Structure formats: C-alpha cells, structure tokens
C-alpha cells in the first residue's frame with residue numbers, strides 16, 4: 001500500500017457486545033504505530049452502515065474501506081457500496097459480531113484483528129465472493145449469508161428480544177442464546193404454505209417450517225443448514241424443511257448439528273440454483289443476515305451476484 005492511502009474504518013461499536021470496539025482498538029493502535037493514516041466512521045443507528053459506505057464509495061479514492069462489526073454491519077456496507085456510483089468498490093472486513101457466520105462461510109482463517117489488518121493492507125487485488133440478491137416490488141437487497149422465512153427467522157426475532165441475549169453474549173455464548181430460543185420457537189412456529197419457482201418448475205409445500213436461501217453453509221452463529229453451499233460457486237442454495245414434531249424433529253436437529261446428513265432426510269428439500277422465487281401465503285417472520293425483516297407474506301426473487309472483498313481467502317471451488 002502507498003503511504004498516502006488512508007484506511008476508512010466503518011465501525012459498529014455496538015456489535016458483538018463490545019467485541020467490534022475491542023478489535024477496532026487493536027487495529028487503530030497498530031495503524032498509529034505504523035504511521036498509516038486512518039479515520040473511524042462510527043455507525044450510530046440502523047442504516048448508518050449503508051449510508052456511510054455509500055458516501056465513502058462515492059468519493060472514489062484509492063483508500064481501503066474496512067468494516068468492523070458483525071454480519072449485519074457488513075450487510076449494510078455491501079448494500080451501501082452497491083447503491084453508490086462505484087458499486088464495485090471493494091470492502092475489507094474485520095469480524096466483531098456475535099455470530100460472524102460470513103467469516104465462517106468464506107473460511108477466513110485469521111482471527112487476530114492486527115494480523116488480519118496487515119493481511120488486508122498487503123492485498124493487491126480483492127477476492128470476488130458471492131453475495132445473494134433478493135428483490136420484490138418494494139424491496140431489493142443484497143445479503144452475504146442468508147434470508148430465512150419461518151423457523152430460523154422467528155428464532156432471530158425471539159433472540160433479539162430476549163433479555164438473556166446480552167448476558168450470554170457477554171459470556172461469549174451468543175450461539176447458546178440462539179439455541180435456547182429454539183425451544184420457544186418450536187412451541188410457537190406454525191407450518192405455512194410455500195411456492196418455489198425455479199427453471200420453469202414449481203414446487204408447492206403445504207407445511208413449510210424452515211426455509212433458508214443461503215450463500216454458504218451457516219446461520220445462527222455456526223449451524224450448518226446447508227453444508228454443501230459455498231460462496232464461490234455462483235449459486236445460491238435453498239433448504240426447505242417440512243413441519244415435523246417431537247422425536248422426528250429432534251432426530252433431524254441432531255443430524256444438522258452433527259454430520260449434516262439432514263439434507264438426505266425425506267422431510268428436507270434442497271436445491272442449488274442461480275435464481276429462484278419464493279412465495280409464502282401467511283405472514284411469517286423473516287431474517288436477513290441475522291437482522292429482522294419483520295412479518296410479511298414474502299414474494300421474493302432470489303439471484304446470485306458477486307462483490308469484491310479485501311479479504312485473504314481462497315476460492316477453493
């Protein structure tokens with residue numbers, strides 16, 4: 001990197017219950033020691049990540065933009081850049097969230113923020129990684145992990161609204177927080193009707209329960225909903241689990257948590273495509289990259305897209 005270039009840091013200091021702030025402190029100490037110019041742009045509320053990323057991309061400077069936060073903050077930054085006049089502006093990322101599924105999905109090996117910023121600074125070309133795009137009449141948004149309708153989205157809803165989340169996050173047990181809310185959702189989530197359209201075919205489900213369109217294997221802080229998905233194959237995966245109860249559900253969850261053999265279960269349907277459409281017929285909770293989409297009758301077109309990232313990962317596909 002040339003000495004005159006500046007690092008533009010977009011920081012969500014709230015992410016990961018202070019984890020992003022700690023990572024940022026380490027990174028800024030390092031940059032100061034190395035006399036590398038940087039500026040921290042703090043997100044203050046929802047939507048700030050998108051607004052700041054768009055503004056920075058529009059400046060079209062040779063500076064590297066680096067996001068420090070969780071998956072939700074990176075999602076916003078990607079959408080901000082995509083909405084700018086320079087939608088191919090690359091983004092660096094230092095994970096500081098509670099779930100960090102994107103880093104798990106792209107197999108980012110470096111955990112130490114200082115080693116990661118050094119690796120980001122040394123990169124000459126960004127790595128192109130798949131991102132998903134969901135659109136409807138009123139909505140068009142890129143996602144880095146997944147969009148879920150029904151069960152997992154309800155789990156996000158109850159986790160975000162649970163008093164235990166902050167406590168467990170402070171103990172570094174964010175995944176446990178998600179897990180304990182599963183039990184609440186198992187009691188409350190009802191089956192719903194769903195249509196999937198893909199390649200001139202239509203598949204109807206009377207009793208869909210878990211519906212996840214995903215860019216890589218993970219959701220909920222490390223649950224591999226689709227172990228076969230990869231963010232380098234220019235396809236999105238879709239997993240639909242039909243409503244099952246009791247021991248059958250427990251057995252399926254055990255498969256999901258252990259060897260990923262749930263995909264072969266007769267209650268699970270799974271495709272890998274460049275494009276598909278989903279439509280559900282009763283209001284359901286939705287989640288996008290762990291952020292609530294509120295309750296809707298979703299009617300979404302899904303397609304695969306790409307974005308360049310300053311990240312030291314390999315395309316192993």
Ligand SMILES: Nc1ncnc2c1ncn2[C@@H]1O[C@H](COP(=O)(O)OP(=O)(O)OP(=O)(O)O)[C@@H](O)[C@H]1O
Nearest residue numbers: 014015016043044046070071072073097098099100
């Ligand atoms: N200054 C802030 N104070 C409170 N919330 C903020 C602030 N800035 C952004 N947010 C909100 O933080 C959320 C994004 O959090 P993010 O996903 O990055 O962290 P996380 O939930 O801890 O991590 P992960 O998604 O990886 O589990 C968004 O809903 C955004 O609106």
